[in-house]
Amino acid sequence: MFMKVLTANCLLTGHPLWYSSDRTWKEDMKKALAVTSSEECSYLTRIAEKAVANNEIIGALWIDVRDSNGILSALRLRERIRACGPTVV
Amino acid sequence: MYRYDEFDKAFVSARVAEFSDQVKRRISGEMTEEEFMPLRLRNGVYLQLHAYMLRVAIPYGTLSSDQMRKLSDIAISYDRGYAHFTTRQNIQFNWLGLNDIPKILSELAEVEMHAIQTSGNCIRNITSDPFAGVAADESVDPRPYAEILRQWSLLHPEFSYLPRKFKFSITASKSDRAAIQVHDIGIQIKRDLSGELGFSFYIGGGQGRTPMVAKLLCDFVPIEDLLRYVTAVMRIYNLYGRRDNKYKARIKILVHETGIKELREGIERELSSLRKEDLVLSREDIDAIFRYFRYPILDSRSSQNSNFRSLRLSNESFNRWVHQNVIPHKHIDYGIVTISLKPIGGIPGDATSKQMNIVADLAERYSCNELRVTYQQNLVLPYVALEDLYNVYNKLVDYGLATANINQISDIIACPGLDYCSLANARSIPIAQEVSKRFSTYERHMEIGDMRLNISGCINACGHHHVGHIGILGVEKKGHEYYQLTLGGDAGNSCAIGEITGPGFPADEIVNAVERVINTYVLLRKTNERFIDTYRRVGMIPFRHALYGKSGKA
Amino acid sequence: MGSLERLEFLEMETILSDGNSKLWGPHGFCENLYVRFDKFEKINAQRAILPLREWCLQVTAIVENMKGRVGVFISAEEDLKGLLQFLSIIPVIALDFPVFTDGRSYSKAMQLKTIHSYKGELRAVGDILIDQVSNMIRCGFDTLEVTHLLTQKRLASYSGEIFSGFYQNGVGLFRSGGKRIWRFF
Numbered sequence: 001m002f003m004k005v006l007t008a009n010c011l012l013t014g015h016p017l018w019y020s021s022d023r024t025w026k027e028d029m030k031k032a033l034a035v036t037s038s039e040e041c042s043y044l045t046r047i048a049e050k051a052v053a054n055n056e057i058i059g060a061l062w063i064d065v066r067d068s069n070g071i072l073s074a075l076r077l078r079e080r081i082r083a084c085g086p087t088v089v
Numbered sequence: 090m091y092r093y094d095e096f097d098k099a100f101v102s103a104r105v106a107e108f109s110d111q112v113k114r115r116i117s118g119e120m121t122e123e124e125f126m127p128l129r130l131r132n133g134v135y136l137q138l139h140a141y142m143l144r145v146a147i148p149y150g151t152l153s154s155d156q157m158r159k160l161s162d163i164a165i166s167y168d169r170g171y172a173h174f175t176t177r178q179n180i181q182f183n184w185l186g187l188n189d190i191p192k193i194l195s196e197l198a199e200v201e202m203h204a205i206q207t208s209g210n211c212i213r214n215i216t217s218d219p220f221a222g223v224a225a226d227e228s229v230d231p232r233p234y235a236e237i238l239r240q241w242s243l244l245h246p247e248f249s250y251l252p253r254k255f256k257f258s259i260t261a262s263k264s265d266r267a268a269i270q271v272h273d274i275g276i277q278i279k280r281d282l283s284g285e286l287g288f289s290f291y292i293g294g295g296q297g298r299t300p301m302v303a304k305l306l307c308d309f310v311p312i313e314d315l316l317r318y319v320t321a322v323m324r325i326y327n328l329y330g331r332r333d334n335k336y337k338a339r340i341k342i343l344v345h346e347t348g349i350k351e352l353r354e355g356i357e358r359e360l361s362s363l364r365k366e367d368l369v370l371s372r373e374d375i376d377a378i379f380r381y382f383r384y385p386i387l388d389s390r391s392s393q394n395s396n397f398r399s400l401r402l403s404n405e406s407f408n409r410w411v412h413q414n415v416i417p418h419k420h421i422d423y424g425i426v427t428i429s430l431k432p433i434g435g436i437p438g439d440a441t442s443k444q445m446n447i448v449a450d451l452a453e454r455y456s457c458n459e460l461r462v463t464y465q466q467n468l469v470l471p472y473v474a475l476e477d478l479y480n481v482y483n484k485l486v487d488y489g490l491a492t493a494n495i496n497q498i499s500d501i502i503a504c505p506g507l508d509y510c511s512l513a514n515a516r517s518i519p520i521a522q523e524v525s526k527r528f529s530t531y532e533r534h535m536e537i538g539d540m541r542l543n544i545s546g547c548i549n550a551c552g553h554h555h556v557g558h559i560g561i562l563g564v565e566k567k568g569h570e571y572y573q574l575t576l577g578g579d580a581g582n583s584c585a586i587g588e589i590t591g592p593g594f595p596a597d598e599i600v601n602a603v604e605r606v607i608n609t610y611v612l613l614r615k616t617n618e619r620f621i622d623t624y625r626r627v628g629m630i631p632f633r634h635a636l637y638g639k640s641g642k643a
Numbered sequence: 644m645g646s647l648e649r650l651e652f653l654e655m656e657t658i659l660s661d662g663n664s665k666l667w668g669p670h671g672f673c674e675n676l677y678v679r680f681d682k683f684e685k686i687n688a689q690r691a692i693l694p695l696r697e698w699c700l701q702v703t704a705i706v707e708n709m710k711g712r713v714g715v716f717i718s719a720e721e722d723l724k725g726l727l728q729f730l731s732i733i734p735v736i737a738l739d740f741p742v743f744t745d746g747r748s749y750s751k752a753m754q755l756k757t758i759h760s761y762k763g764e765l766r767a768v769g770d771i772l773i774d775q776v777s778n779m780i781r782c783g784f785d786t787l788e789v790t791h792l793l794t795q796k797r798l799a800s801y802s803g804e805i806f807s808g809f810y811q812n813g814v815g816l817f818r819s820g821g822k823r824i825w826r827f828f
Contacts, residue, residue, distance in 0.1 A: 009136060011115075011116065011187065012116065012186055012187050012188055013140060013141075013186040013187070014136050014137070014139070014140040014141035014185070014186065014187065015139065015140055016138070016139065052122075054118075055116065055117075055118040058122050058136070059122075059136070075568065076568065077507065077565075077568070077569075077570065078138070078507060078513075081138060081507060081508060081516075082138050082139065085139065086139070086508035086509060086518075087508055087516060087519060088436055088508055088516075088518045088519060088522070100809070100810070111774070119793060124743075124772060127743075127744060128774055210744065210746075240810045241810065241811065243810055244778075244809055244810070244811075245810075245811055246749060246777070246778040246779075246781035246782045246809070246811060247746075247749045247750055247752075247753050247778075247782055248746070248749075249746060249749070249778055250743070250744055250745065250746025250749065250775075250778075251746060324750050324753070324754075327746055327747060327749070327750045328747055328750050328751070332745060332747075362754075362758050363757075363758065364757060364758065367757070
């Protein structure tokens, strides 16, 4: 089943951001808005384009996620590391 | 080491002002990311997985105590209290914001440091032998020549938009400690039979997707032609290097596709077309640069050496550390100390702010204020009196910097990998930590002996896996981390690219695979034969059998 | 639908360039006397610029009818070789920068000015942003044909100081402060 969230980086800090259900870009992936339809994707793509044009974010892209007991987690290890930080201290 | 003159200082200040302006224009939206990216790259600013990363240049790996202290300050004030030393003798800060970077660059300028051209399609940091100036086997200190090349290459108007990045390495010893044969241009300074100084010129070495050992372009070029020669080569590369395919844009591909003979002819034609008087390096100019290198005057410290000897006899761990981490110096009363940034189970090449300060203090007190960074991601105190080694050692022990493992199995080169780097496919640091822990004992280290184990998290090979005696390359396979093993690589005089053993191993198998390779080596070796020499003698087959069984399957 | 990869964010190119190019040199904006044509027979101006291949094909006609008034446009991948014997009658050479990251024309500029002693007007055309201007001048370009609006705006207040204080002296147009050999060209 297709489930995606929109992620980007903050222009100023470089921190990873995820587009959240409260329509802001947040540094917490757990609050990300998961979309499951192509219409939602298109709509949010336009939102992202505006945010890029407004210089709020850079490099937006869609990533695949899954829902494990109500918690969103990215399918790709790379995206999980972006969400949780380096696995080494 | 080189001290900036007024011109150098003004140059760096102007560049800081220019980049600050570019950052402002980016933040205001006057400049797009597409326009900004090449500009920020040539100021060493990357966007990585978690934040902006700044790569600060440490020219030919030499720095002063004050500079190290400033780097430590930056790590504490703007970053998360640590930094990473790289395989090109640079330093990286991982957690920066874009707004802070102009301020950081300003602070770096105060101590004669910068981040210019540490990234981007331009000429990068000129690397050199970490023991330059103090090694017994060099014909001359290569660093003033590296400094000449550095100045020549900084914001060179013709060579700022190359097909791809360009890396120089320069050495002046018979023994290559600067990996010159895996650089785009590798220079070995030497003397001819009459004692005249000149250099051998290697071209087209490199790692990454298509690793290649450099070809010898010219065996002896007189030293005064250094800049003419590099200009001719760079011009040919700039004009004819491929620009259609990012993965075929390095000079090694131009060498491979054109052929060294034809390329040499083209370069020589270009060289002879230069005006006779252009770029000839005069004795006067060389002397001027040497004058800006302040060499310390080393006092004789011989009368107390017996203290050093008796300490070695009475203190086993000190003795082991001296044996492994200290090498003979030009001056008989001194030693060259390598500070291991590879504690067992630690992150290779990382240092905390505290550790950087301690090392700066040690350099000030015991090493004429000078430090080096090695391409193996360790640090060096180049001027330590033998009599002071014990004090240095004890201080290093207190801060976890005294692991006696230089050039052994746990002295691993590892890139930051998927934990930090947006280019990576797999993590490298956890593998390095596991390898280190698997072979952690002194006995195992000594049993294995000389070993260069290098790990890269992707095909870009920043961890130099291609030239590791044992190389590990992380790849992504079906969403999981897999690791390919290579054997027989070498970064020194007998430069060689490692050979892939066969199918890769999952993350929980790779260290077992490494252990099987090591055990096979121990079984097959002759007395005192290093791993790399055993491999060259017996070949891949016994190792393949050990890894995959006679059937060849993993 | 399949999985979306990276989103394409179209830059608002329309506000960045309106096709109206201005010719700039270190002494300020100047009039562009040359008109670009792709074929000799199409030339209907006093002064023209032709692409390299066409110029070489038509050299006899040019010498007979418009000697000294037809310049050459050289694209990034083209070589200077065919042109070298004619340099003395070429009033302007336009070297192309198809994208600002393509640096081939810098080398050609250096060759023309320092090796072949080209005395005519060396012009940079194409994707020129403010950040490449000093490189271009230092490589010997006399003029820049700029279409990027923000670059035009910035050039209007450009000062000559930007050309000094570099290690490499460039082609002798602007001196830098130092005296060492790699600070002279």
